[in-house]
Amino acid sequence: MTPPDFAPLRTERLVLRPLRAEDAAALHRLVNDWEVAKTLARVPFPYPRDLADTWIASTWAQIAAGEAWHLAIVGEENGEEVLVGCVGLTLSRDRSAAELGYWVGRRFWGHGVAPEAAARLCRWALAHLDIATIRASALKDNPRSQAVLRRIGLRPAGEGRRTFLSRGGPMPVLLFEGGREAITGDPVPAPPPAETAAAPADAKPVLLVAAVALVDADGRVLLARRPEGKPLAGLWEFPGGKVQPGETPEAALIRELKEELDIDVSAACLAPFTFASHGYERFHLLMPLYLCRRWNGAVRAVEGQALAWVRPQKLGAYAMPPADKPLVAMLRDFL
Numbered sequence: 001m002t003p004p005d006f007a008p009l010r011t012e013r014l015v016l017r018p019l020r021a022e023d024a025a026a027l028h029r030l031v032n033d034w035e036v037a038k039t040l041a042r043v044p045f046p047y048p049r050d051l052a053d054t055w056i057a058s059t060w061a062q063i064a065a066g067e068a069w070h071l072a073i074v075g076e077e078n079g080e081e082v083l084v085g086c087v088g089l090t091l092s093r094d095r096s097a098a099e100l101g102y103w104v105g106r107r108f109w110g111h112g113v114a115p116e117a118a119a120r121l122c123r124w125a126l127a128h129l130d131i132a133t134i135r136a137s138a139l140k141d142n143p144r145s146q147a148v149l150r151r152i153g154l155r156p157a158g159e160g161r162r163t164f165l166s167r168g169g170p171m172p173v174l175l176f177e178g179g180r181e182a183i184t185g186d187p188v189p190a191p192p193p194a195e196t197a198a199a200p201a202d203a204k205p206v207l208l209v210a211a212v213a214l215v216d217a218d219g220r221v222l223l224a225r226r227p228e229g230k231p232l233a234g235l236w237e238f239p240g241g242k243v244q245p246g247e248t249p250e251a252a253l254i255r256e257l258k259e260e261l262d263i264d265v266s267a268a269c270l271a272p273f274t275f276a277s278h279g280y281e282r283f284h285l286l287m288p289l290y291l292c293r294r295w296n297g298a299v300r301a302v303e304g305q306a307l308a309w310v311r312p313q314k315l316g317a318y319a320m321p322p323a324d325k326p327l328v329a330m331l332r333d334f335l
């Protein structure tokens, strides 16, 4: 077997990449340590050396099958690549959620490696997999791991028991979980309100976003997937964006459609259709939705975002921001 094709994920200090056969010795050294093994459910102690080889091969098969992504966390020490730990996500049976796990070698503790690596993998997964939730558990006697999970945005979700090979039986654990809003953030950071003096203390700023349903000759609607790095990454939306100060919604759309899809649209071809008015946690979204059937140029994903031309009846199969739900129902009825 050979390592699977998976483009490494980078953070400021770390690289997450598939394990390699030659990582086995270092992996064995780091994980065959009671302080590490005792926190892991599926790791026996002592950890046999040949289990490292078997485990590495099994991670390749799981990545190739699209079932789990267990990656090496590597850093750099004196110009050399060094294995620091592992981080992984395993899909649930129904593929709607993924379970997060990680460990870091003892000599690398105290540098924030686990939250940096775990947050990176979670952001990748929410942007690229069709999951809505990330779950994790931490031993009740492992406050360090609980802090990592809180730091990346997961929230407590009760208590449970899990069998720990290293401890020889079931142990009490705290459960954590979070969805896109918890991990990739609220859709946008709230802009400062213009008139703070008059606004009540709990008022949310209103954010104006213009969006469009582009409809092709076959009656299909264009959806774009919010790319990794943006809040709500991985959800499908109508193309568009924030209306800048001094811009009309039509001008904002014409600009966004050129920037994101490389097409030219005239204001006359943007027909007002309906609007969304939705309270997010930190702002209130007001989003006019236009219909457009005519444009110049071929639609191209300028920012590398995934695009899909979707029949109106199939729109419900795409995970979209909560604000869009009523719009989808109206489009389905209209088109």
Ligand SMILES: Nc1nc2c([nH]c(=O)n2[C@H]2C[C@H](O)[C@@H](COP(=O)(O)OP(=O)(O)OP(=O)(O)O)O2)c(=O)[nH]1
Residues within 6 Å of the ligand: 187, 188, 209, 210, 211, 230, 232, 236, 237, 238, 239, 240, 241, 242, 285, 287, 321, 322, 323, 324
């Ligand atoms: N374009 C678009 N935005 C939507 C939809 N539904 C929905 O809730 N939104 C929200 C998500 C964001 O909070 C906001 C759009 O902001 P954005 O960050 O994508 O806007 P932008 O393209 O101007 O982004 P940026 O330049 O600031 O990165 O509207 C939708 O269907 N289309």
